[in-house]
């Protein structure tokens with residue numbers, strides 16, 4: 001049996017809003033962080049950027065993630081955030097062209113000197129520990145991760161998270177866990193924990209990834225979209241700690257049903273103009289794999305008022321969890337969605 005390690009919800013733009021992070025914690029994740037936020041926006045005091053790094057008293061530790069290609073902006077932002085954050089995470093993994101064209105995100109993996117100097121200055125100027133999240137390099141010809149991870153460890157970062165793909169792979173191919181094992185080796189002499197990331201989707205892949213990499217933690221991204229209970233399931237299935245599942249002994253469908261309703265409650269509790277901004281996308285994700293999900297999705301898409309999206313999905317998930325996923329229930333959910341979509345209101 002694998003030794004227990006902490007489980008991290010991967011930062012994901014458009015997914016890991018405050019409510020979803022609290023939900024992941026309740027579902028067994030040990031650590032969460034915000035989606036990546038531009039240092040350029042934060043250092044300009046842009047309200048929308050600051051909304052992305054909002055937190056909640058129950059989210060402890062609070063780990064905002066930032067990215068940027070301009071060293072001074074990153075340093076200033078780390079300084080600003082470190083007044084409220086517990087840890088600041090620096091993103092060197094984003095492959096999106098709008099990010100890499102400013103030499104930020106994963107593009108920094110092609111500039112080891114600049115990256116290391118940025119990390120060093122953020123460490124010097126932050127009042128709290130700094131962690132880094134990176135890819136393997138720009139492409140198979142320039143795998144810079146070993147050099148960069150080792151130098152970051154030498155500088156004293158709190159931990160190094162590695163997504164086992166290169167920038168040019170984006171999300172294609174298979175995450176290279178063997179390479180992450182090498183990162184673990186180079187960070188070991190500095191006692192710097194390495195968090196393995198990429199293609200962990202259930203207890204089996206979690207155990208396999210730990211076996212291959214020997215990492216000190218696991219990070220899960222896409223596997224937690226529409227299924228935050230993955231964290232608790234991994235812990236129970238691997239026989240780790242007594243994780244007391246808030247969904248009781250429900251099957252996976254029942255877990256989704258619990259999670260969706262809890263998400264709606266948390267969004268309501270958090271309130272404010274931004275709490276529900278990803279709600280429709282989450283609703284669509286929760287329908288993946290649901291019998292009748294394909295038929296239901298366009299109707300959910302059509303709902304303009306995000307507050308009305310909860311009920312139709314609730315009907316469908318309830319039916320699914322009670323194994324009453326017959327066409328009548330799907331039809332009932334579709335009708336509820338159609339009624340909701342006729343109501344006017346806030347448009348995403």
Ligand SMILES: Cc1cc2nc3c(=O)[nH]c(=O)nc-3n(C[C@H](O)[C@H](O)[C@H](O)COP(=O)(O)O)c2cc1C
Nearest residue numbers: 010011012013035036091163198199200220221222
């Ligand atoms: C929709 C989406 C948004 C993402 N946004 C971020 C982000 O804001 N910051 C970041 O470091 N990585 C981001 N990632 C990458 C994930 O954190 C993670 O490294 C990647 O998905 C690989 O892990 P997985 O195989 O478990 O999904 C994003 C991934 C997805 C699918």
